[in-house]
Amino acid sequence: MMLELASNNGIANTNETLTESPLAIRGLTVSYGQKPAVFSVDMTVQAGAMTAIIGPNGAGKSTMLKAALGIVKPLSGQVTAFGKSLDDQRARIAYVPQRASVDWDFPTRVIDVVLMGLYRELGLLGRLRARHKAKAMDCLNRVGMRDFADRQIGQLSGGQQQRVFLARSLAQDADLYLLDEPFAGVDAATEKAIIAVLKSLKDAGKTVVVVHHDLATVTDYFDHVFLINTRKVAEGSVGEAFTAETLQAAYGGRLATAQIDQLSRVVG
């Protein structure tokens, strides 16, 4: 009797954490043509944590994120955000796509891109006021791009473009930040600036999820990991889930033994 009650309580508890998670994915499958890129994946994002989604090239990291947000249409699966339907919670979610997904010759200035983050505040016809511009400038300041506000976006380096994207998401005042490969092809200064902003978000109680490809920095930057190779491989705190075994399972033969050894030293 007691035992039964205890186990029931246990189930109730997991359900609760599951539903209140900033982003909960259940049975998500995405397929391009006949080959699934993501197969029946569950993910429960830990609130207030910084989570890295890692896996080899083509493992479905970005696809999973896009499908969770409805950018790509999944074949099956359910997604909830903060315990409610995703569409009710969109205002609390900021997504930073890959830099390459945009035409950087688009006629727009840095400040205009950040102002696009204020779309919900501005509405269809709301006038752009001084406080909106001040807010956008503040967001640019946080990523160290204040001096670039009036430049055309095509004049920026890759790292600077990435920081502008981050500033746009900051303008959204979200509670959950999802970033797709923000460190791909950026300079060291940008990487430092971005990670500092992300850590400040975490300190402010926000949740951050990053599609990440650099295994060497995982333990420095993140406290949770989600390993994927089409299917989920492991999920949990860095100490539990980021181990030589899980990496071997996710990357298979794609990591040289030397790399695994090196990483095991990092992992400890």
Add this chain to the structure above:
Amino acid sequence: MVAALQPRRSTSCRVWSAKQTDTRVMLIDALLLQLGYNATLVAIGAALLGVSAGVTGTFLFLRKRALVSDAISHATLPGVCIAFMIMVALGGDGRNLIGLLLGSALSAWIGLLCLNWLTRNTRLAEDAAIGSVLSVFFGFGVVLLTVIQTMGVGRQAGLEGFLLGSTAGMLWADAMIIAVGGGATLLLILLLRRPMTLVSFDPEHAAARGLPVARIDLAMMGLVMAVTVVGLKIVGLILIVALLIIPPVTARFWTERSDRVVLLSGLAGGISGYVGAAMSASAPNLPTGPIIVLVSFTLFALSMLLAPNRGALAAILGHLKFQRRVHLRQGLLALAQGQPIYERLTLRLLSRAGLARADGVATEFGRARAAKALRDEKRWEVVRTDQAHEAAAALYDGLRDIETVLTKDQIADIDHRIGGPQEIPA
């Protein structure tokens, strides 16, 4: 119209140039709306059409789907013909413009849905899908046009006029249709400009925010369709695409901001419509639509040549200027390090600037400048490695004088860090 011209004609003193003067006077009269009722209606209608086509076309251009408008416009033809046949079958004369435009809108919409279906559900890329829809609909339309011609003589109402536009018999009601259609289009764009810009710049981000990307795209195409249908009478379905595409690319030369591209594009379209219509009215047998397109192209060509920053001339001049600066800088650095200079252009530029003699020996002034150039190199090295100077470092091109990007105090600070001789002027 003739009466208005009479007094001026009599002032023309040389008989042999009377005809030439005539045309010129006519054009001025046309631009001032003095050429009579029909010409005035056409000029105002064309200007309104130009504005709404330019504004609508900008979003199409920003979304990189400019050619979709070509498919949409060609897909109007079967609708025009079927609407005519239905109206005749019902006992009308088939020329009712509203009826014809409704028919054209319906078949353009079907064409658009076909296009969307093909790109979404088959492996056809959008360009191939555009080609298929365009040719099939247009071909079907031409067949119907031939059928109509054999239906009964005298009743065909000049449907071919919809191919290239025909303004000869334009009525007040026709102009009103254009004005109302164009005005409604502009109003909708005012309402949708923010979501359309968001979707055009970054569709993934827009989708993640919950914007209905597919529906916004469809609305954008719906607006293009409205402009096309409204423009059938004046420019016709073959050339309307020019009014949708040329103004935005013209405007793009002048600005780096999307909201200004929209406004400038509307302006360019409006001017093209107005001037083109006036020109075609100033001489007999000049087709309105094609002249409007040519005026539009003239604006484009001028912009392409003359626009600052993005124009062709600016690019050539900029390149030459840049080349001279590179040579001068390299020359100065060579002088500073006592290396011989072999390149003729470099020598010529140095001596012309009074920095060196023709044989490559530095003048007093040249030596001072050379020392400064070398010093600047070191200063730039500091700037480029210091994160605090990132915005300035982004301007580094190996040529710039450091004082154009940094203040005196900042330079003094850098000099302090470099050490060495401090007497070199900033």
